Amino acid sequence: MQDKVNIHEALETVKEHWSQKVIGEANGQMFKVAKGAGETKWHKHDDQDELFILYKGNLTIQLRGRNIELYEGDMFVVPKGIEHCPKAESEAEFLIAGINVTSNAAGGKPNVLPN
């Protein structure tokens, strides 16, 4: 059985932007914490929806044609196959639910990472 995890404490351990840390699994879906600042590359996930829950700051989910502004407590699902580009003016902290880890090049992680 998985131990309980505090999401705020897990977020404190994340040091790299746009890198996800898996903190739990349920029904084949992984729950991951991440921080972001700046923006990823435009990308899409053909195999999975990507659910965001904001914990701190402001995250803009740029979609083709419109932006979704997320603040603390907001939940939003980027459907599979939809191009998106998350952007944060200053550091944002969030939970992601999805089938697998997307913090790699295919997941839109930028080549040059902020310090």
Next chain:
Amino acid sequence: MQDKVNIHEALETVKEHWSQKVIGEANGQMFKVAKGAGETKWHKHDDQDELFILYKGNLTIQLRGRNIELYEGDMFVVPKGIEHCPKAESEAEFLIAGINVTSNAAGGKPNVLPN
């Protein structure tokens, strides 16, 4: 595409204890807000893991042989097939992720509901 939802605002609309309100879906999994006070019946879900994220108050997940105490920001997964009985001394607010809605008799909802 699903609209963004604020979890705190969604929780404010929940009037009945141990009744889940679906606020989103991703990868076949439903995300639901709920409030609880008192306790459910002892029960298990043979078809799904049940993931809890605490938003307010204290929720005790009673398992056979031990209790898991959840506070704000804590996440815990009750694995499928594991008997459990959530309990809250005073009102607790939480998010649940699972395959379907479990706020019915089979889901452990008590017969006599608190006002």
